[in-house]
Amino acid sequence: QSVLTQPPSASGTPGQRVTISCSGSSSNIGTNYVYWYQQLPGTAPKLLIYRNNQRPSGIPDRFSGSKSGTSASLAISGLRSEDETDYYCATWDDSLSGWVFGGGTKLTVL
């Protein structure tokens, strides 16, 4: 059972906009930055969003992040077949004194 709650799956059609949610609590998302990672099969995770809504260089602006209260979301617009993979949210938890991850969301492009 992960400290951060993500839907196990999400789906959309090419060109569509999809959102993936990440729910936490006051000790984690409520007080700390949220990060999002994309993990292609057999590879290390890749940073997509840092500090709630910032994109590293090289990440397309199709990817965006937001945070409100104790929840955060990753939005992917203009969905492409190559976006079909796993996505994880993460943040620091002040109560646990450690990083916590969501359980991951598998995105399917129909």
Add this chain to the structure above:
Amino acid sequence: QVQLVESGGGLVKPGGSLRLSCAASGFTFSDYYMSWIRQAPGKGLEWVSYISSSGSTIYYADSVKGRFTISRDNAKNSLFLQMNSLRAEDTAVYYCAREPSFDYWGQGTLVTVSS
């Protein structure tokens, strides 16, 4: 360019020990906090341990506290994870990653705990 390369994984029996290493290059290693993160086969990501740039501050996940020890050698640009009393549930790919955003990850090293 930034590079993180893990090594030291392998097959070990329950109760055994293993020491993982992470060689860093392409950035000033001594300026950065570092973490170990693992992923069991077919499962999600789990943070394991964190060490500050000087090594003075260390945190562990409850699942490994008392069994794993993180350390670093800034002179050799290296991060380590000493894993003792290994259990089957420690079987995973272990990644080292650069804080504070986990903006860079190594390729991972597989640890298999099995009799």
